[in-house]
Amino acid sequence: MKVVSTKLAKQVSGFTLILNDMEFSARMFSLAAAQATRTPAQALDVPSLAEAKARELWQFEPLLRKGATVAHIDSAPHNDSEATKIGLFEAGIVTYGRCFNSGLRTRLSTDIFVAKLSSAKPLHDAIIGTRNKHIAHSELKTERSIVSCQLVEDMNYGKRPSLVMSTISIRRHFPTNERLLELQAHCSAIVVHAILPRLLESARALREQLLKMPTEQIAAFRDLAAEPPGVDELL
Helix, strand or coil: CECCCCHHHHHHHHHHHHHHHHHHHHHHHHHHHHCCCCCHHHHHHCCCHHHHHHHHHHCCHHHHHCCCCCEEEECCCCCHHHHHHHHHHHHHHHHHHHCCCCCCCCCCCHHHCCHHHHHHHHHHHHHHHHHHHHHCCCCHHHEEEEEEEEEEEECCCEEEEEEEEEEEEEECCCCCHHHHHHHHHHHHHHHHHHHHHHHHHHHHHHHHHHHHCCHHHHHCCCECCCCCCCCCCCC
16 A cells, blocks of 8 residues: 555545535534433423532521632533533533634635535534634633622611522534434535535545556555554644
């Protein structure tokens, strides 16, 4: 096996990476849709972590009135299955964005949204917007953190704020299952109508390029076994 490093070969490898990413995104959205979630009534029926902490802290109310300590309470509204759903959804969004980001490798551009993909452009814009404003970066329009305090009766000063500070986080972590399956279908359509045609076109052009090369030139390419592919550790 010889390592081909021509410009066309790099194009083939680039489209292969994009194919892997888009298929991964589709899989993440599908797995996210399969994760169970509680109904609103079921979620309200289970005491939150914030409520449990509040009950524990109120035992020390006499101390808190005197300013002995300050406690911060945050809510934990998701069970394990819902947290997994969030992780899968966000992984799908981030990986989808990689296919369109400019960088060192081949990328897709919005000119793919023509013909059979023409109606998919609004959903693409929504995915990229969610990535840029909510998941990869933060914009306060898509999340809230509200701080509140409890008023308690003070013998000398009347009602005074207790030093129990509670925070409530509000964030849209994942869409409906119907939307997740729509995202999966969106990614699969891009694979079929945009990525695979470009990959096959580049592969055919590369084959023609190699057929025109002298045998000795191809033989001079590096052996794959001499430098097996690998990646650097991330962490």
